[in-house]
Amino acid sequence: MDTVSIIDKNLREQLEAQHVEIIDESHLHRGHKAAGGGGHYSVKVVSSKFESLNVMDRVRLVHKALDEEMTGTPKLIHALQVKTFSTGEWPS
Numbered sequence: 340m341d342t343v344s345i346i347d348k349n350l351r352e353q354l355e356a357q358h359v360e361i362i363d364e365s366h367l368h369r370g371h372k373a374a375g376g377g378g379h380y381s382v383k384v385v386s387s388k389f390e391s392l393n394v395m396d397r398v399r400l401v402h403k404a405l406d407e408e409m410t411g412t413p414k415l416i417h418a419l420q421v422k423t424f425s426t427g428e429w430p431s
Contacts, residue, residue, distance in 0.1 A: 342378055342415045345408060350384050353404040357426060358385035364420075377409075377417030384421070385429040397423035 340348075343361050350356045365378035382401070389397045401421050408415040 342380075342408070345415065346380060346382065346405060349404050349408070350382070350386075350401065354384060354386040354388050354400060356384050356386045358424075358429060359383070377414040379418040380416060381420040382422070383424070385424045385426060387426045389423050389425040390427070394423070397421075 343363055346361050347359050350359045360383040362381040363378060364381055367379065384401060386400075388400060392400070398421050401423065402409065402419070405416060405419065409419065
């Protein structure tokens with residue numbers, strides 16, 4: 340399974356996300372030695388679990404859902420840009 344599919348699966352399962360958008364921006368960072376093999380991704384996540392949480396707590400939930408991919412071996416994610424929306428904030 341590729342990294343984008345893994346990210347999508349984890350966010351949908353662990354955060355019960357109703358909508359997930361993932362952009363692989365790794366090609367913009369070719370040759371970035373600090374990447375350690377992990378890619379650069381931008382995600383938008385819509386979940387009812389974000390209701391009444393502040394931005395930092397929402398981002399923490401996303402990072403927790405992707406912890407293995409960000410810290411494991413091999414490290415699949417080097418950089419992650421996160422935008423979160425509660426279901427009420429996301430236009431249906």
